[in-house]
Amino acid sequence: MDGAPARVAVLGVGLIGGSIGLAARRRLGAEVVGWGHRAATVERAVELGALDRAAPSAAEACAGADLVFCAAPVAALPGLVAEALAAVGPDAAVTDAGSTKRELVAAFGSDERFIGGHPLAGAETAGVENAREDLFDGARWYLTPTDRTSGLLYDRLQRAVAGLGARPQAIDAAAHDQMMATVSHLPHVLANALAAEAAGGVGGAAGGTGAPGEGGAGASAAAGDGAERLPEVGPSFRDATRVAGSNPAIWQDIFATNREAVADTVESVARRLEAAAALIRSGDREAIRAWHAAAGEDRRRLLDADLPGGPLQELRISLPNRPGTIAELALALGEAGVNIEDMALHPAADNHSGAVSLWVAGAEQADRAAARVRELGHTVAAQGAGD
């Protein structure tokens, strides 16, 4: 039941490490010493106020620390945690901020001083320039203690995490990885598969379409035009593939360190798709409708969990897509006290016109937003349609 840590070490000073440093200095009143494998980055972190000082090595950063945060990419964590545990005394806690937990906890969870961690904020590579004291405000921060973990050190760590602004929550390391496999890692795999299918499938589609009619005026010219075989893609394709191929260096490590859980959930989705294909092939409209509607309910339930202000409401607004229109809209909603939780643009192909979907929390904000949008002269519908 001791108080805040007097001395914090941060190993790896990117977005996460830098933000931990800023918040630890200003909110916990701790002295923060940092180390990173690029000296220039560490010096920049000092300039930005994220560190009191830079140490010449990880071990020297850890010497005398009560609490060590390892905030490096996943692949670097085993080495860093081992160095930290070797460098600190018996009364110091060592944690990390990696996206996967099972392998690291399997390696170090027998040491009562190591407690795995994962803040759901930012990304490992976005750089110390983006570090902010309030990065973790309100964010879930998972901690993965084991039955060997020191209660005293766990208490110190979870108080410190709360002091940084986050909402700490203990979770079993394997359960964490399984959950992340589905809600974070799986979407990346699906995006990849869809992008590959569209890139591979579209070329194939033009060549292999059974025995269609020959086409009238203009049809054969179009079919022979390679550039036109890449169709304009709709907003559903943009959204569904947004993360395809993002940061291969980070993702190879996440996939590698959570391979069994990710592979299991990917296979589960493959089986769901086989079932969906059979359902669609059957042409049973009522069953298709029920399956489709149930998926919409599933999504709403997941997104509504924990959301302050009530379930998300979608407003779909038609508007000219010239520079400044979105700004005008967002400004007006801001003045009306409406906060936009999520936004998706649906530009027309010419980018001169389009629609925007806004999600706001709760019916009251939605009504206020719709009224304000109509005052601006735009039309607004309660729900968008497919593309």
Added chain:
Amino acid sequence: MDGAPARVAVLGVGLIGGSIGLAARRRLGAEVVGWGHRAATVERAVELGALDRAAPSAAEACAGADLVFCAAPVAALPGLVAEALAAVGPDAAVTDAGSTKRELVAAFGSDERFIGGHPLAGAETAGVENAREDLFDGARWYLTPTDRTSGLLYDRLQRAVAGLGARPQAIDAAAHDQMMATVSHLPHVLANALAAEAAGGVGGAAGGTGAPGEGGAGASAAAGDGAERLPEVGPSFRDATRVAGSNPAIWQDIFATNREAVADTVESVARRLEAAAALIRSGDREAIRAWHAAAGEDRRRLLDADLPGGPLQELRISLPNRPGTIAELALALGEAGVNIEDMALHPAADNHSGAVSLWVAGAEQADRAAARVRELGHTVAAQGAGD
């Protein structure tokens, strides 16, 4: 080689039919007569200037028309097209605006007056209130002539479509449906599968996680808390499930009328996922990295096709998530002459802070945008990371 149609009939006056009416009157100088199954909607279309007058039946709307647009939901099209073909004379063209083409063309393509159509703009249900003269400006408008199609009527139709502002392109009906299956219909199926997996899989994950450690302070309480079994979801999950369950009534018809092509591409993705699962399970980092990077290339190639101004560039900007911030940003970029092609918000869990990704066309606009963002005091990175 006759000129623009003197008399246009529009059957179904929602967003699409209403916009066709507005553009046909103002840009083609045609007289536009409309019919829809709800009289109040048709009256509203007349008030909005989308129609010269309302007809009491589909047949009466078609009488004397040179060109008939059937702009109703997919399931209503066979009946409407049949009525139109029975009502018009031998020199009139009949087309539609449905999302699937093969079944309709199979039914009516032997009539030289019917040419299937599909404008990539708007949605069937968004309502006549949202109709705009410029809805189709620059948009691809697929036309599906057959070897029976009248060359004269095809020429009239494609000139009219171009006159409405769109870019007509002839395509075989089956090829159209196969292409749409992949880039439009498939993403909806994937979104559904992911939402169902997360809703079903998360509950299962908390209960069935092998033999994990018991957890330290706080762990068992968290595991027993049902509400907390729904995790906060990241932006990748939001994006990937955006369209899950949207408009079941529309989608049951699209899936039903394109069932073979959709089922085929869904099964193809299921096989891709089985292969991805095996790759991930292997733990082969280099192969995983190559697969992941290739998917990113696939997406960029698809999105960059036809885009004016150069390949899309992503700017990831950190900023406080208070009302007005996005507005200020968009306004500043608008003043700098930068057009935002696509946007994704990444709020932190507390909605007090976050990041926004903007996509702009070409390096020149990207550089200009980044400079302006920095002038506002925000930090900007050239690429975001995973969540």
